[in-house]
Amino acid sequence: MxxxxxxxxxxxxxxxxxxxxxxxxxxxxxxxxxxxxxxxxxxxxxxxxxxxxxxxxxxxxxxxxxxxxxxxxxxxxxxxxxxxxxxxxxxxxxxxxxxxxxxxxxxxxxxxxxxxxxxxxxxxxxxxxxxxxxxxxxxxxxxxxxxxxxxxxxxxxxxxxxxxxxxxxxxxxxxxxxxxxxxxxxxxxxxxxxxxxxxxxxxxxxxxxxxxxxxxxxxxxGIKARLLQDEFISTLIPKRARHSHKGSYGHVLVIAGSQSYVGAPALTALGAIRSGAGMVTLALPESIQSMVVGLTPEAVYWPWADKAGSFAPHSWEALRATNQPRYDCVVVGPGLGHEVDIDWLKQVIDRTSGPLLLDADALNLLGQDLTLTENRMPVILTPHPGEIARIMKMTVQEVEENRQQIAVKFARQHRVYLVLKGTYSIIATPQGTCFVSPRGSSSLAKGGSGDVLSGMIASFINQTGDVLAGLQCAVYVHGMAGELMDEYSGGASDLGLWIGQALQALAQKDRDNHTL
Ligand SMILES: NC(=O)C1=CN([C@@H]2O[C@H](COP(=O)(O)OP(=O)(O)OC[C@H]3O[C@@H](n4cnc5c(N)ncnc54)[C@H](O)[C@@H]3O)[C@@H](O)[C@H]2O)[C@@H](O)CC1
Ligand SMILES: Nc1ncnc2c1ncn2[C@@H]1O[C@H](COP(=O)(O)OP(=O)(O)O)[C@@H](O)[C@H]1O
Ligand SMILES: [K+]
The missing domain is CATH 3.40.50.10260 (YjeF N-terminal domain)
Incomplete structure (x- = not known):
């Protein structure tokens, strides 16, 4: 619509x-x-x-x-x-x-x-x-x-x-x-x-x-903005085949975490796993791995060199190994903390391939040099209003008063997909189109919901094989899961259960639409 x-x-x-x-x-x-x-x-x-x-x-x-x-x-x-x-x-x-x-x-x-x-x-x-x-x-x-x-x-x-x-x-x-x-x-x-x-x-x-x-x-x-709705999203939800295996649903690599943010990589992995990802690998600073394992047994672990609980400056060299598996989508940023620098991020961007999602602290680093992703496509950025305000050197109020214009202009200018989070989240494409999700709830106004979203985005991009469709599914289903979850007691780590309910409801809608 x-x-x-x-x-x-x-x-x-x-x-x-x-x-x-x-x-x-x-x-x-x-x-x-x-x-x-x-x-x-x-x-x-x-x-x-x-x-x-x-x-x-x-x-x-x-x-x-x-x-x-x-x-x-x-x-x-x-x-x-x-x-x-x-x-x-x-x-x-x-x-x-x-x-x-x-x-x-x-x-x-x-x-x-x-x-x-x-x-x-x-x-x-x-x-x-x-x-x-x-x-x-x-x-x-x-x-x-x-x-x-x-x-x-x-x-x-x-x-x-x-x-x-x-x-x-x-x-x-x-x-x-x-x-x-x-x-x-x-x-x-x-x-x-x-x-x-x-x-x-x-x-x-x-x-x-x-x-x-x-x-x-x-x-x-030539109207370029649309509102996302159940009927449309239900057609995008990836189908699960009986004759399939973990490789059928894509491999997500999450490069995230630090001593102060042990939960963030776990929540990102949870978002990916609970929305259908086939495989999730978590690249973490070595010292926090044992803590994260307890939170996400489904993930594969890849310890990177550590310096005082964060990624060491040369830890990206782990990406040099010739026998590393191919990842279908890479998420960088949740819980990185402030110890990693822009050169580290540059190396990570240059040495990974496929769709790249930058979130949280990676966005703060990107703000120092917006040309970092120039040669990489497709790139997805998922800022909340505070993050985009920092990147664009504006106030949060200026962002909130111009959400649509800022999202569309930024995505076009920097040729990225941008999810401007908040109520209501806006997805803007490098081509200048944009989509608003009417879904969401204050149950999501809690630390960690954004980490879950970044995992869901990567998972859906892999399963749909399309960046825009993946973004639309993830943002919408994340919002629906928030609506289903209790506003007070539900936390980000509970979202997994509600993601399933939201997907079931959408799948039922799709079946109803195909039943005469
Ligand atoms: N496709 C559609 O959406 C259709 C819309 N229609 C209606 O048409 C409306 C738009 O009609 P108009 O363009 O005539 O505009 P409105 O009726 O919305 O507003 C213009 C009127 O409001 C007054 N006004 C403007 N600013 C004011 C202010 N600051 N303080 C007090 N009064 C103010 C003006 O003097 C004028 O009389 C829509 O909101 C909708 O209700 C329908 O009639 C038919 C089709
Ligand atoms: N009141 C709300 N209504 C709808 N969605 C919300 C609301 N509050 C937060 N959200 C959603 O929750 C997520 C929060 O992300 P973010 O602020 O990055 O959190 P964190 O970094 O703590 O994980 C975003 O997807 C945002 O759109
Ligand atoms: K009115």
Missing amino acids: YLVNARQMREMDRFAIEKIGIPSIVLMETAGQAVAQEVEQRYPQARLVVIAGHGNNGGDAFVLSRHLQNRGFAVNTWLVGSEEKMTADTAIAYRALVQSRVHVQKLTPKSWNLFCRELSGADVIIDGLVGTGIKGSLREEAARVVMEINKRKDRAAIVSVDIPSGINADNGVISSVAVSADLTVTFACPRWGHFLFPGAGHCGRLIVRDIGIPAWVGEEL
Whole structure:
């Protein structure tokens, strides 16, 4: 499913109207009807207050008000704005509502108290004040209305049309206030503002409804961002064959760990093993090997020269041995600590082959010289916002406010695959496309979850035989596993169990899709 900004959504609309010939009023009617259906299904017999602005977001609200009234709901509809400023379609939707003998009240200083009383009597408040057309921060009257809506949050369900009013659909920024919705019903495809914070935190449950715009329009318009979904990921999950052996599922090499971070390599190995890797070799500083073995008996161990609990400067020479097996994907970084230097990393990069994933401390080293991976492909970087901020010499806040742009630009410029972790994780490719995973939970906001993810990525790259497919599977399944795990008690080392459950659920979905 495509993920768009406000301009791209307008282009999609225009394409549907001008090139396909769907009248704009039909799009509005379908959008309004879709929200009405969602409300009817979820809140039967609720007393409703519908709030409409004079833009097209308000037009959708007028349509849904008419349909819900016809369905027998008690609806009070308020216009916040003026009839003169209505768009052509909104004016049509407004006339149809009035001519259906529905009374629409206009918010004025005189009617303010009545408006507040009606809000207090509502079971459901529907917010059609402003949608993707917002400019800057909400004007005073709209901001006051939003604050009144939010005051009823405990007593009424709040449903936003398209996007909660006050959120910038391009970047999730809230300039002053925004509606805090329980349910948001959007149309055709989601907007970036639904997945970027702080706006994303105001959407509640997000429903995307088809309004008749064909999916291929996104491709026609060259939209490069997509939201990952169960249906798509379930087709990527590697199948297990009865007639197979450990070599069938790839060999992951993890070069990681130090005395202070004994668990990190074990968690990376766990991520790989619990997501189906055939073989995992752990290259560790010699002195910590005996401790890690107890944590991961499935791995093969490769002790490298040690200096005070970290990799010794020349430990990479282990890679010189001519009889070393071929590794299908190499992960470098988890728990390396600060003792290894950039020359060590350079040697490791130059002397290994196949897909290379740099995580954690390897990313900090890479920040000193971004040309290190220039001659190596494919390279995967998995920074959290703090790591990419260090690499790019920005603040974490700057990163968080520009997640999409930073991920896409960095991946393109340095020709790497980049996973910008966090809520919600973004996968960006060297070709400039990007994918957002809606999956995840605060159960993952704990040390070690990222180590598990790097192992999962390597394992899925090997099993799918494709870097992008491997990344998509790993990020998505990791997030799903987090959702299944208890938010409080689940730790990174418990993820293994939930990875299995997530994979089973996706595999079942794939089977269902192939059953007539
Ligand atoms: N394909 C789609 O997604 C469709 C979208 N439609 C709706 O159309 C909406 C976009 O319509 P518009 O482009 O008319 O824009 P909106 O209705 O979202 O916003 C523009 C209106 O909001 C007011 N406004 C803008 N900034 C404001 C601020 N800071 N404070 C207070 N008021 C402000 C403007 O004066 C104008 O009246 C979508 O959000 C959606 O609800 C539907 O009508 C049909 C199809
Ligand atoms: N609140 C959250 N919601 C969704 N995913 C989260 C959340 N917190 C953390 N994660 C995910 O957990 C992982 C944490 O990685 P990272 O910060 O590198 O941890 P560590 O280095 O301790 O292993 C990332 O994949 C991130 O996207
Ligand atoms: K809205």
